[in-house]
Structure formats: structure tokens, C-alpha cells
Amino acid sequence: MKTVSLIVNDKPYTATVQERTSLADFVRQDCLLTGTHVGCEHGMCGACTVLMDGDPVRSCLTLAVAAEGRSIRTVEGYDGDKAMTVLRRCFSEFHALQCGFCTPGMLATAYDIITRLPHADRAQIKYELSGNICRCTGYLGIVDAIEEALKRVHGR
Amino acid sequence: MKPAPLEYERPSDMADAIRLLGSSENAKLIAGGQSLGPMLNLRVATPDLLIDISRIKELHRIEDKADEITIGAGLRHADFEDGRVPSPVEGLFPRIAAGIAYRAVRNRGTVGGSLAHADPAADWPAVMIALGAILTVRGASGTRSVAVSELATGALETCLEQDEIIESIRIRRHGKKTKVGRYKVNKKPGDFAEAAAIVVSDLEAGETRLVISGGRIMPEILPRTAAVIAARMHGKTDDLESVVETELSSRELSSYEHGLFRASILRAAKEVLGG
Numbered sequence: 001m002k003t004v005s006l007i008v009n010d011k012p013y014t015a016t017v018q019e020r021t022s023l024a025d026f027v028r029q030d031c032l033l034t035g036t037h038v039g040c041e042h043g044m045c046g047a048c049t050v051l052m053d054g055d056p057v058r059s060c061l062t063l064a065v066a067a068e069g070r071s072i073r074t075v076e077g078y079d080g081d082k083a084m085t086v087l088r089r090c091f092s093e094f095h096a097l098q099c100g101f102c103t104p105g106m107l108a109t110a111y112d113i114i115t116r117l118p119h120a121d122r123a124q125i126k127y128e129l130s131g132n133i134c135r136c137t138g139y140l141g142i143v144d145a146i147e148e149a150l151k152r153v154h155g156r
Numbered sequence: 157m158k159p160a161p162l163e164y165e166r167p168s169d170m171a172d173a174i175r176l177l178g179s180s181e182n183a184k185l186i187a188g189g190q191s192l193g194p195m196l197n198l199r200v201a202t203p204d205l206l207i208d209i210s211r212i213k214e215l216h217r218i219e220d221k222a223d224e225i226t227i228g229a230g231l232r233h234a235d236f237e238d239g240r241v242p243s244p245v246e247g248l249f250p251r252i253a254a255g256i257a258y259r260a261v262r263n264r265g266t267v268g269g270s271l272a273h274a275d276p277a278a279d280w281p282a283v284m285i286a287l288g289a290i291l292t293v294r295g296a297s298g299t300r301s302v303a304v305s306e307l308a309t310g311a312l313e314t315c316l317e318q319d320e321i322i323e324s325i326r327i328r329r330h331g332k333k334t335k336v337g338r339y340k341v342n343k344k345p346g347d348f349a350e351a352a353a354i355v356v357s358d359l360e361a362g363e364t365r366l367v368i369s370g371g372r373i374m375p376e377i378l379p380r381t382a383a384v385i386a387a388r389m390h391g392k393t394d395d396l397e398s399v400v401e402t403e404l405s406s407r408e409l410s411s412y413e414h415g416l417f418r419a420s421i422l423r424a425a426k427e428v429l430g431g
Contacts, residue, residue, distance in 0.1 A: 019163055019206070020159040020160070020161060022197075041157040041194075041198075042193070042194035042198065043190060043193065043194055043260075043261055046260065049260050055234070056259055056263060057260050057263050057264055058190070058193075058260050060197065061189050061197075061264070062189065062264070063164065063208075066164075066166070066208055066210065068166075109259070127345050130345040130346050131258025131261065132258075
């Protein structure tokens with residue numbers, strides 16, 4: 001067992017965990033933030049994607065103890081963020097979710113696209129989304145939502 | 157889908173990391189965790205001790221000299237993608253890195269990890285071999301140099317000793333007119349290669365290298381095809397297709413693999429020859 005301290009959604013958390021505990025299981029079970037979902041547990045599906053120090057990472061492949069001192073942002077942690085507010089609105093308008101299982105990971109990746117790649121076109125959006133799998137929507141609504149969010153966030 | 161119980165240590169320097177490696181028969185280094193993580197979760201790997209080297213400063217240095225670039229093994233694929241690592245051939249590093257998995261994986265995965273893991277279908281090993289890269293490896297008895305072409309001894313196997321850590325990668329800065337051709341076959345963006353071919357041709361230095369890799373095929377240099385590509389770059393009319401057939405036939409490929417590798421080589425060669 002090891003004691004780990006990190007920041008989740010701007011709040012400090014300290015817990016004593018098994019060394020093998022993933023960051024995904026830490027935020028879900030120790031922080032009680034169940035918005036982060038666990039899918040494949042080998043990095044392919046993207047459902048577990050969160051931001052660590054501002055960059056998207058796979059929380060299923062990150063040990064909680066390895067995230068010591070880092071700042072984690074889960075889907076619950078964006079209230080007041082202008083870009084995420086626009087993104088959520090667009091996801092709703094363009095039917096970018098059905099069951100919602102992939103959505104927290106999709107939003108993390110989409111947020112990264114909008115903030116890091118302000119000039120992304122449709123082809124690049126699709127390329128950047130290749131690591132997030134959705135079984136419900138067929139992806140078009142998600143691509144449409146991000147395309148529109150880019151326009152609204154960057155004033156086009 | 158959860159790892160077996162393990163211990164975890166995070167050394168702050170190389171000496172400490174090497175000491176920890178020596179302290180256990182069943183220790184594994186972990187850097188980005190993007191290759192080892194899935195193996196832990198699937199219990200394909202069950203080390204007693206994980207040694208996290210991701211925050212060791214010596215593994216993140218970059219030395220950019222006129223004739224040679226030295227890259228810390230701990231640099232992430234995203235560092236290469238974003239242009240933070242000087243590329244020995246202009247534009248090559250961002251291009252290769254952008255094709256590795258997905259951004260969330262690239263934010264953590266390291267070049268040293270990719271080389272040490274030695275997955276035949278990975279991107280960096282073949283590219284580093286084509287660049288003639290040389291590793292500095294550090295262990296309990298000191299440092300040594302290992303050519304990347306000598307590193308992998310089989311799929312997921314390297315010549316590294318139990319106590320050794322890849323510290324950095326040295327690459328000759330190639331001539332300004334160096335041409336690269338690369339073709340990777342995969343079913344969706346970011347996937348591992350089913351087949352890939354890379355040609356790096358530095359005519360000023362008189363070096364043209366062709367490396368194939370992908371699927372179950374370990375990175376291999378194809379010297380005869382490389383020589384024909386070089387000849388054609390000098391305006392000769394040596395036949396490319398027949399030398400490709402000859403060099404591929406001596407390996408035991410299925411007809412499907414043969415077709416993929418043949419196409420990859422010809423498309424990479426076409427890019428380099430400006431066709």
C-alpha cells in the first residue's frame with residue numbers, strides 16, 4: 001500500500017491505495033467521481049481518457065501512484081470552462097451521444113482538439129478521434145459537434 | 157483486467173534506478189506505461205516490482221549539436237509530434253510520431269520504451285534503424301553503446317541485461333538534401349503496422365537505407381533494394397520490382413504479407429524517387 005496525493009478537479013485528494021490501482025479506479029472509487037468510465041483497460045477504446053496537467057491521458061494505463069502531485073481533470077471538473085460549455089451544448093445539439101458511455105472520454109479528446117488544434121478541419125477531427133470508440137452514434141454527430149464547437153469557440 | 161499485486165518505486169536518478177533493478181529478480185522498468193500497462197492489466201506481465209523512471213531528469217535531455225542529435229530515452233511521442241525534439245531529417249520526427257496510436261497515448265509513451273519493448277509492429281525501431289541511431293545504455297557496470305539495429309534479438313526481446321536502462325539515442329544529423337519515403341499499412345489511424353517500409357536516402361553522405369517492419373516481422377534492413385533505390389536516384393535504370401521480389405522471397409512470408417510488404421516498399425521508394 002502507498003499513500004498518494006494528487007489534485008482532482010482543483011481539489012486535493014490523499015488516499016492510501018494498492019500500488020496496482022489505476023488512476024481510473026482511483027477517481028471512481030477513492031474520489032467517488034464515476035463520470036470516468038472503464039472500457040477495454042488496454043488503451044484502445046478511449047472511454048477512460050482524462051486530462052493530466054492539461055493533456056489527455058488514458059487513466060486505465062496510469063497508476064494512481066504514478067500520478068503523485070499531478071492535476072487531474074475528469075468530466076465532472078469543467079464547470080465554468082467556456083470551451084467545454086460550448087462543446088457540451090454542441091454535443092447535445094448534434095446528437096453526439098446516446099448511451100453516454102464513451103462521452104466523458106470523447107469530451108476529453110474533443111476538448112484537447114479544440115484547444116490544441118484551433119484550425120482542425122473535418123479530416124483532422126476524425127483523425128484525432130480515432131482513439132475514442134463509440135458503439136452507438138456512428139460518429140458523425142460527434143464530428144459535427146466538434147466542427148461546430150471549433151467555429152463557436154474560435155469565433156468563426 | 158487488473159494487474160497482479162506489485163510494489164512500486166520511483167527513483168529520482170539513474171543510479172537509484174539501477175540499484176533497484178539489481179535488488180529484485182522480477183523487476184520491470186516503467187516509463188510511459190503505454191505498452192507495459194496493457195500487459196499488466198492483462199496479467200501477461202507480472203513483475204513483483206515496478207520501477208518508474210518517468211521522472212528521471214537525465215532521461216529527458218536533448219543535445220542539439222551541428223553534426224549529431226542526442227535524445228533522452230524518456231522523451232514522449234508527443235514531444236516528437238509537436239517538434240520539441242530536433243529532427244535529424246527535417247519533418248521526419250513529427251511525421252512518424254503523429255502516426256503512433258492516439259494523442260492520449262502519445263502524451264505518455266516514450267521513445268526509449270518503444271525501443272526497449274521491441275514490438276515488431278512498432279514505429280520507432282524501424283525508423284531509428286533507418287537513421288543509423290546508436291543507443292547509450294547504462295547498467296551497474298557502466299555505460300555502453302548499442303546500435304539500434306543490434307538491440308532487438310526477437311519479438312519483445314532485446315540484448316539488454318537485467319540491470320540496463322536505455323539512457324539516450326544519438327543520431328547523425330543528415331544532409332539537408334536527405335529524402336525520406338515511408339509507407340505504413342494499418343486498418344485505422346494509429347494502429348500498429350501490418351507492414352511498413354521506410355527509406356532514408358542521404359546522397360551527400362552516400363547512405364541509403366531501407367527498413368521493413370510490421371505485423372510479426374522484426375525490423376529488417378533490405379540492403380539490395382536500398383542499393384537499387386540509390387542507383388535510381390543517380391539516374392540509373394536498375395530494376396526495382398525484381399530486387400524487391402528477390403529480397404522478400406528469401407523471407408517466409410504468406411502471400412498476403414508478401415503483397416503488403418511489396419506495396420509498402422514500392423510506395424516508400426516512389427516517394428523518395430519523386431514519382
